[in-house]
Amino acid sequence: MEPTSITERAERILHDAASTLMTPTAGECLACFVARQLDEFGCDGTHRFASHYRDSVAPRATALLARLSAMGACCCDCEMFxxxxxxxxxxxxxxxEFVDSDDCDAWAEPAPPDTMPPxxxxxxxxxxxxxxxxxxxRSRYR
Known part of the structure; x- marks a missing residue:
């Protein structure tokens, strides 16, 4: 048996780390998974994370990308959000209502959370x- 080279071991470690990061956690929904992946890796202009989720968790959801497209996420993962x-x-x-730095009354609009809960x-x-x-x-008529 031939000993594994340092390069092969390094590749194995990287592959295992990538697999861990790219695997949906037990029960994790599509939106949370895609949001987590986008935070980690950014958007590349495709549905790579939605497709990976479908392939890993819901292989029978063959119309997922068509459904996302019909809802407005036609081109990439970040369009989901x-x-x-x-x-x-x-x-x-x-x-x-709050007092701003000029001692004037101001109004803060509702805002989404900075980080999503689990x-x-x-x-x-x-x-x-x-x-x-x-x-x-979304408006049906534009």
Missing amino acids: MNTYQPATRLWTQAH CETTRRGSTQPCANWERVS
């Missing part, structure tokens, strides 16, 4: 978002 899903209203900061999970094989996400309301 521009046009399709947003953090649930209960997670947003409340609108409030995924509230979905059933195995589902491509629906967990309770942390809501559909973005």
Whole structure:
């Protein structure tokens, strides 16, 4: 048996680390997984994370990309959060009045959370978002 080279061991370590990062956690929903991956790796202009989720968790969801496209995420993963899903209203900061640096009264609009809470999970094989996400309301007629 030939000993493994340092290069092969390094490649194995990198492969294992990438697999760990790219694997949806147990019960993790599509939206939480894609948001986590986008935070970690950014968008490359494709549906690579949604496709990876489908292949790993919900292989029977063959129409997932068509459904996302119909909801407004036609070209890439980041469009899911521009046009399709947003953090649930209960997670947003409340609108409030405050005094600004010039001692004037000011109004802060509701805002989404800076970081999302842990995924509230979905059933195995589902491509629906967990309770942390809501559909973005879109006008049918533009």
